[in-house]
Amino acid sequence: METCDSPQKFGKILKMIRDTGDSGVYIFGDSSFMKEKAIEIAIERASGPMQAMNRSVFQGTELKSTVPLFDQLLQYPSMAQERVVVLRDFNKVPKAVREKIADFDVPSTSFFVVEEEKPDKRKAEYKKLSKKLLTIDLSEPRLYNIKPWAEYFANKYKVRLNREALDYIVEHAAVSIDSLRAEMEKISLLHQDRLLVKKDIEEVVSHSLSKNRFDFGDALRDRNPALVFETLENMLSFGENAGSLLWVLGDELQKLAMLKAGIEIRMNPYILRKYQSSVRAFSEEELRAGLMAAYRADILIKSGKMKDTDAIYWALGEIISSWKR
Numbered sequence: 001m002e003t004c005d006s007p008q009k010f011g012k013i014l015k016m017i018r019d020t021g022d023s024g025v026y027i028f029g030d031s032s033f034m035k036e037k038a039i040e041i042a043i044e045r046a047s048g049p050m051q052a053m054n055r056s057v058f059q060g061t062e063l064k065s066t067v068p069l070f071d072q073l074l075q076y077p078s079m080a081q082e083r084v085v086v087l088r089d090f091n092k093v094p095k096a097v098r099e100k101i102a103d104f105d106v107p108s109t110s111f112f113v114v115e116e117e118k119p120d121k122r123k124a125e126y127k128k129l130s131k132k133l134l135t136i137d138l139s140e141p142r143l144y145n146i147k148p149w150a151e152y153f154a155n156k157y158k159v160r161l162n163r164e165a166l167d168y169i170v171e172h173a174a175v176s177i178d179s180l181r182a183e184m185e186k187i188s189l190l191h192q193d194r195l196l197v198k199k200d201i202e203e204v205v206s207h208s209l210s211k212n213r214f215d216f217g218d219a220l221r222d223r224n225p226a227l228v229f230e231t232l233e234n235m236l237s238f239g240e241n242a243g244s245l246l247w248v249l250g251d252e253l254q255k256l257a258m259l260k261a262g263i264e265i266r267m268n269p270y271i272l273r274k275y276q277s278s279v280r281a282f283s284e285e286e287l288r289a290g291l292m293a294a295y296r297a298d299i300l301i302k303s304g305k306m307k308d309t310d311a312i313y314w315a316l317g318e319i320i321s322s323w324k325r
Helices: 007-019 032-043 067-074 097-103 124-131 147-156 163-173 177-190 209-221 225-237 242-260 269-279 283-304 308-321
Strands: 026-029 055-059 084-088 111-117 134-137
Touching: 007 032, 007 134, 007 147, 026 032, 026 124, 032 084, 032 111, 032 177, 067 084, 067 111, 097 124, 097 177, 147 163, 147 177, 147 225, 163 177, 209 225, 209 242, 225 242, 225 308, 242 269, 242 283, 242 308, 283 308
Parallel strands: 026 111, 026 134, 055 084, 084 111
Antiparallel strands: none
């Protein structure tokens, strides 16, 4: 299985899709930008004068039988090397139909693209498809991997930024790769032909994620369960990636645990005082249980046993239930 952790790796993945000798590609993950681009490249394999006749797209919500899908896969291409057949939202296809699709052998004259958001890696259809097709996980990058994407889009849209301005965009607009792309495109239309500083772009960037993250951290440190879940839901509604928020949760708990253990942390003195004030309310056992819950949630995600959003709610439930009232 291929994964993507940088714009450079994404470029290599697109080349793999373009050149692969496999009978298709199985794409999943929550990055709409990367998935749409990957499907676009796959569809380009059916190029030529009759390309419209060699391309078919099915929606999982509408597919009730294998008949129309298999009919397209079994047709010979018209004046081209192969047909491309795309199936979107595979997870929304009825179970019996999914099983038949997973058992189907795609002929060499077709290229089959299967897309969904979060597969259950324990199920037989995932195991079968991942053996037959080039399998690619295109999930949103973690917060600590988002900056290279900001640099990538700045170069693409020819936006010149100093480091402070770039950091500001990452901090305030990094909901997803696509949100970064949109912000950089917007900045390119308003500012051109000069080096931009933080002041130039403060009024352009749409909304602040950092405030929501600070509110989330404050609610956690204040041991306020209702506010924890309220701020979490706000961030998710903005399009924040639940896996990235799990990292934020673990980072908050790690800082508290380090302070509890007497380990010095370098940060803004004002913010440090807030942490030092909050840590007194937590016992070592509570912080240890919290870190373990965050770690276990990350393992559940990586193993495919739990979806990102379910995992962070589960972790928070474990953490809050460990608090002594």
